[in-house]
Amino acid sequence: MVFKALPYTLKLVFFIYRLIRRLHKNHTKALKRTLSNTHASHFKPQTPFSPPDQIDLSRKTLIFDVEGTLLRSSSVFPYFMLVAFEAGSLIRAFILFTLYPILCLVNDELSLKIMVMVCFFGIKKDGFRVGSSVLPKFFLEDVGMEGFNVLRRGGKKVGVSKLPQVMVECFLKDYLEIDFVFGRDLVVFGGYFVGVMKDNKNHIKHRLNDVLEEEEEEPKVCFLNRSIKHDWISCSKEVYLTSDGEKMAWQALPRERYPKALIFHDGRLAFRPEPLSMLVMFMWFPFAIVLSIFRATIAILLPYGALIPILTFTGMQLRLSNNNNSTENPKSHDHNNKQHKGLLYVCNHRTLLDPLYLSFGLKKPFAAVTYSLSRMSEIISPIRTVRLTRDREQDAKTMDKMLKQGDLVVCPEGTTCREPYLLRFSPLFAELSDCIVPVALDNHVSMFYGTTAGGLKCLDPFLFMMNPNPVYRVRFLEMVSGVSSRSRSSCGGDDDARFDVANYVQSEIGKMVEFECTSLTRKDKYMVLAGNEGVVNSANKRR
Numbered sequence: 001m002v003f004k005a006l007p008y009t010l011k012l013v014f015f016i017y018r019l020i021r022r023l024h025k026n027h028t029k030a031l032k033r034t035l036s037n038t039h040a041s042h043f044k045p046q047t048p049f050s051p052p053d054q055i056d057l058s059r060k061t062l063i064f065d066v067e068g069t070l071l072r073s074s075s076v077f078p079y080f081m082l083v084a085f086e087a088g089s090l091i092r093a094f095i096l097f098t099l100y101p102i103l104c105l106v107n108d109e110l111s112l113k114i115m116v117m118v119c120f121f122g123i124k125k126d127g128f129r130v131g132s133s134v135l136p137k138f139f140l141e142d143v144g145m146e147g148f149n150v151l152r153r154g155g156k157k158v159g160v161s162k163l164p165q166v167m168v169e170c171f172l173k174d175y176l177e178i179d180f181v182f183g184r185d186l187v188v189f190g191g192y193f194v195g196v197m198k199d200n201k202n203h204i205k206h207r208l209n210d211v212l213e214e215e216e217e218e219p220k221v222c223f224l225n226r227s228i229k230h231d232w233i234s235c236s237k238e239v240y241l242t243s244d245g246e247k248m249a250w251q252a253l254p255r256e257r258y259p260k261a262l263i264f265h266d267g268r269l270a271f272r273p274e275p276l277s278m279l280v281m282f283m284w285f286p287f288a289i290v291l292s293i294f295r296a297t298i299a300i301l302l303p304y305g306a307l308i309p310i311l312t313f314t315g316m317q318l319r320l321s322n323n324n325n326s327t328e329n330p331k332s333h334d335h336n337n338k339q340h341k342g343l344l345y346v347c348n349h350r351t352l353l354d355p356l357y358l359s360f361g362l363k364k365p366f367a368a369v370t371y372s373l374s375r376m377s378e379i380i381s382p383i384r385t386v387r388l389t390r391d392r393e394q395d396a397k398t399m400d401k402m403l404k405q406g407d408l409v410v411c412p413e414g415t416t417c418r419e420p421y422l423l424r425f426s427p428l429f430a431e432l433s434d435c436i437v438p439v440a441l442d443n444h445v446s447m448f449y450g451t452t453a454g455g456l457k458c459l460d461p462f463l464f465m466m467n468p469n470p471v472y473r474v475r476f477l478e479m480v481s482g483v484s485s486r487s488r489s490s491c492g493g494d495d496d497a498r499f500d501v502a503n504y505v506q507s508e509i510g511k512m513v514e515f516e517c518t519s520l521t522r523k524d525k526y527m528v529l530a531g532n533e534g535v536v537n538s539a540n541k542r543r
Contacts, residue, residue: 350418425506
């Protein structure tokens, strides 16, 4: 019966495909006729998209369609998938993924409404931070350099988007310095999104007109996509058109061209969630859970000589390089030294597994101090971990005591940073030892990030180990002398010395991994990603 029905099913699919293609062609032709008949005398379409350099746009207000003239991809599905996965759950993301074939068959407006319903229904409005902490990274990676160059030439810039305002506003205003952003509004009930957009297309046009009336002396220029109908096209008498075919040749905007550097971002997905990529992820996920548990068990139970080859066989790679001529404490054999201390390893912070990979590289266990660690991570950690309290005097005593017991590793950044930047190093480590070994760390993941600012931190190590081939690079640098032999006081000289040591270690690590050094701190990170200073009540001492 199934085989008999197969030819009829194929015929039906082929008929639907031809129907959709014909409707798309008719819609495109109708739109072109509308544009040419309505504004033929005012349009100045250019090929390529960018207006000639001799045309001065600095005194004009540029109105542009965000999806049609700024982003290279014509699909908004990945951005809604990020909302479903990061703000919702794995189940919500899977539901959206299964609806993708239907989204391809219906028109754009209905497709948009379906995605909004699936992604936003039941999401708390005040807790929605995906638009500021997750989406900007993926939007910036999709920005076309050609479209961006045109916008930078303009005076005031107005972005109009078909996406909800909460998804695009932060990206456009904070990272691309767009003056005004107009998107779709969402219906809110009881502080929660109900998954419905307000019918505010005309409202957007009215708000746009209100803004443009205030800039009456400036000429208005529109940048549109040929295949998209715009109700607000009458706002301008000078229009430049582009097409999806032209955008396919656009280049991605280089990171160094970002108006504002992307240093902090959150979320678990490390790839752009296109439909095919999500299919691979959902197929890999059950195996990844088993693999992650297996890797964690191996790391806890087996000795270094056995676990390193096994972990390598499972796909976890450790690349070790030693630029340190002396890995032995020069004072460890000094019998005249009253205080025997271990080596203090100072490294930049990429994930919670930094001390563990350092231990694997040296093939010996040692203690690690951390400012925050989930109880689960403490239980499964194969090396000794000690929490710090963020009280300077108490933390100094704790670290000094542990150094007298053996080698110690510390991450003075105080929090993780995913991008190629180093946060400010706390100078406390410089006061505790004269035998400081800087360690430059870098890692690479292809599917899941092993860090989070707003999610469950107990899942961080497991998500990192769920990647098919996670890579860690550990590089030991030349030993640095601290200021522990000097008396610690609040005198300017000692303060300058410890800050000099901290800045020097930061700069050396930055040079080795080619990261840019910044003065940003853990507090800055959490203000951007979580809207708080990353401090919780003292009851549990967790971040």
